[in-house]
Each structure stands twice: as C-alpha cells, then as structure tokens.
Amino acid sequence: MFLFVILLVGTLLWLLAQFLLKPLYFSRRFYLAGAGTVMGFLTGYFIPVLEPVSYVLFWLFIALLVIDIVFVFAFGKKPVAGRIMPDRMSNGDKNAVMLSVKNNYPFTVAMEIIDEMPFQFQERHHFFYRQVKPGAEEKLYYELRPVERGEYHFGDIVLYVSSLLSLVRRKYTCAAETVVPVYPSFIQMRKYELMAQFAQTHETGSKRMRKIGHSMEFEQIKEYSIGDDIRNINWKATARKSSMMVNNYTEQRSQQVFCVIDKGRLMKMPFEDLSLLDYAINASLMLCNVSLFRQDRFGLMTFSNTKGSFLPADRNRGQLENVLKSLYNQRTDFLESDFEQLYTGIRKNIKQRSLLLLFTNFESLTGLQRQLPYLKQIAKYHLLVVVFFENTEFKKLTAERAKDLEAVYMHTIAEKFIHEKKIIVKELQKHGILSVLAPPQQVTVDTLNKYLELKARQAI
Secondary structure, eight states: OHHHHHHHHHHHHHHHHHHTOTTEEEOHHHHHHHHHHHHHHHHHHHSGGGHHHHHHHHHHHHHHHHHHHHHHHHSSOOOEEEEEOOSSEETTSOEEEEEEEEOOSSSOEEEEEEEOOOGGGOOOOOEEEEEEOTTOEEEEEEEEOOOSOEEEEEOOEEEEEEOSSOSEEEEEEEOOOEEEEEESOHHHHHHHHHHHHHHHHHHHTSOOOOOEEEEEEEEEEEEOOTTSOGGGBOHHHHHHHTSOEEEEEEOOOOOEEEEEEEOSGGGGOEETTEEHHHHHHHHHHHHHHHHHHTTOEEEEEEESSSEEEEEEEEOSTHHHHHHHHHHTTOOOOSSOOOHHHHHHHHHHHOOSOOEEEEEOOOSSHHHHHHHHHHHHHHHHHSEEEEEEEOOHHHHHHHHSOOOSHHHHHHHHHHHHHHHHHHHHHHHHHHTTOEEEEEOGGGHHHHHHHHHHHHHHTTOO
16 A cells, blocks of 8 residues: 555656656655665565554655755756856867856755766766855866867756755756867967077077178168179169169078978878877967067968868968968868879969978888979978878887787887888988978977077078
8 A cells, every 4th residue: 555655656756747847856865765765664564563664754755855846946046057168279288167156045055067068078977066055156177178170069057956955956957058169289389489489589699690692681771882782782762862872681581481281191190189180280380370479471281182271471460360260170181192283282382482391191111202203393492391200109019028929020010110210211311301200299399499490500
C-alpha cells in the first residue's frame, strides 16, 4: 500500500515537473533520500517495530520536498549571469574569460554554472559549483586555448539553482550568445615586439655615419660645394636661386619585407595541436608588427596549387589590421604547391628588390630539388630566406633508447630524415639562398632573429 502511495506521489511530481514546472530538476540528494525512505518501508515490513519510523521519515521527506520547491520557485527573482571576454581571441594562446553571476534570492543558494562553449573545444564537462550569498555577485575565471582560426560560437549560460536543502534544482537560461573571431596569435606579436625594441635601442647606442648616395630617400636641397656630385644638380632650384643647387639623398632605411606563405599539403602537418600553417601565420604577423615598428614596408603573399592572396607592401599602421584580416581565414590545400606560379606572381607583383621570407616545408632533398630552379630564379631578383621546419617527433624518437631490432631500425630512419634536413640547408646555401631551419615552436624567434640580423648587416 505504502509503496503504491510512494509511486503515486512520484508520478504526480513527475507530471507536475513536466507540465507545470518544466525548469524543475531533481538532484542526487532527492533520489538518495527517496531510496532511504523506500528502504525504511522495506525494513518495517520485516521488523514491525520500525514501521512507525518509516511513516515519520516518509512524511518528513514529503514536507521537506514541498518546502524546497516553494523556496526555489516562489521566492526571489531570476539570477543574472553574463560573460566578459575579448572581442577576438588569439590562436594558440591562452585567452581569459570571466563569468559574472548575481544571486537575486533572499537566501544563500547553491549554483551549478554551465557556459555553453563552441564545438571546436569539444568540452562537455565544464562546470562551476558555487554557493552565493543573497544579493552577492560571484566572478569566475577560466582560460581557453583555441587551436583553429575562424569563428567561435558561444551559447547561453545555464544556471541550476538549489536551496541549502538541495532536493530540487531550478534551471535558468541566461542569454549570452555571441560569435568571437579567432585571429592569428596577436598575443605572441606583442611579446616579440619587446625584442625588436631592444634591438633598436642597441643600434641607437652605436655611432652611425649618415651616407650620401643615390637612393630614393630625398633629404634636402643645398648649395653646391666642391666635392658634390654634379649629377645631383637641381636645375629648377638653380634657376630660381641664381646659384648652383644640388639634391642630397640619405641612405635608404625603409625596405620592403614580404612574408610568402605556402598553403600546400605539407603545411597541414600538426605539432602541439597547431598546423605548420598556423605557426607560419603567427610568425608572419609578428614580423609585420616588428617591420612596421622599424619603418619597413610589409607585404603578404600566399600560394598553393592555385593563386593565393596578395597584399602590397605598405608601412601605414593600418597595414597590421589588413594582414590580420587577410590571414584570418587562410586554409591549407591538400595538393602540391606550384612554385612556378609563385615565381610568376612574384615577378608580376613585386617590382622592387625586397626581403622575401618564404614559409614552406621540405621533408626530403628530392622535394627541394623539384622546386630549386624556381627558388634560384627568385633569389636573382630578391633577398630570399627559406623558412622550413624541423620534425621534432624524429628527435624524440632518436632520444629514446633502442631496446630491440625494430627500435634500431626506427632510430636509423629518424636519423636519416634529420640528416636530410641539414643537407637541404647546405644545398640552399650552395646556391646563395639563406635559410632558417627551426622547430615549429621556435620558428617565430628564429625568423625574427634572422630579420634583425639582415637589418643590422644592411643586407636588404
């Protein structure tokens, strides 16, 4: 009889939750207390002395349940929750996110807070549990590390509120949908800007002679003196002043720097959740910031088996934003890159001698030799630096001790590939082409150092 009453009450509560109180959810404590009540009745069946105690426990459970429902649903207003985060996130870096939750109940409540994250994170167990005092505001902090560029859709903030009895919970949904773009690593860009500032300070400490030469950087018009180059005579100014006037030119300090990014299939290789293309994009963004800081004109070019995007060189501060927008949605193509088309595009679009930093990857000497004729042609007209990547997995493999014949074979193959990368560097050097071979995590620093070295040598 009593089991029938319990089932009837449970059914009525379930119907009430489904049709009248949809936000009502039963907690684990409710099911444990209900199971304890049922066990009390079962015990009372075999031990009649305990039957009255079972009745008391049952009605106490029902009374507490009703009180808990009244407290959660009849008192207080809807809690307020919001999300504070940057307008855009940096790819491959930790980005801070803050959740703010305010309790509008007149008593302390327990909250389970769920932030609906974008599907790219594949996060299904991201919860916060807090006890919030009446009228108090709780702030929660966590970090997100995206590893893909593009748009990230954040959903609502879901709150499950319960009183101190915690038999039932009420669900609240706070609207917080937003779309946040994930750009290439601008956090890393600011980090390496300090390195460029230090290099600039170091140069300021040394004495530099101002050079007069036939450059495009005009300085002033002055009166002719013995020793001046007569080819620089300004005849219009001479006619106005009735005395010989010459043009002075200073050493050209502003050069063109282009980052050329390969989007072929070899750039899809992943390292620490990021692809080689992402590492190349992050390094290009950093070089853009540093080159603009050092008064150079920065441009961008991408290519694969088809023609990619091209951004002419400029040194306006808005160029950094243009580069960000251009790199925002770049994706890897799964075909072999066409270096012949790259050479044609460079000859067509880049007329002035420039520093070209080519981000690509060669896994074998044969792969380099197929593209070497085009690299040699590019190097005739520009200062070419080929930036490619070490395979860190091979280094990890060779660091392990070989325990059997198969491990010895794997070590030998890994050493062969590592040695072949070094041969590629020597092959490029033999044809007068500079190169940077670095692990993916180190490519930004090594590329920056190469750029600063070339600037210091005035090789551009």
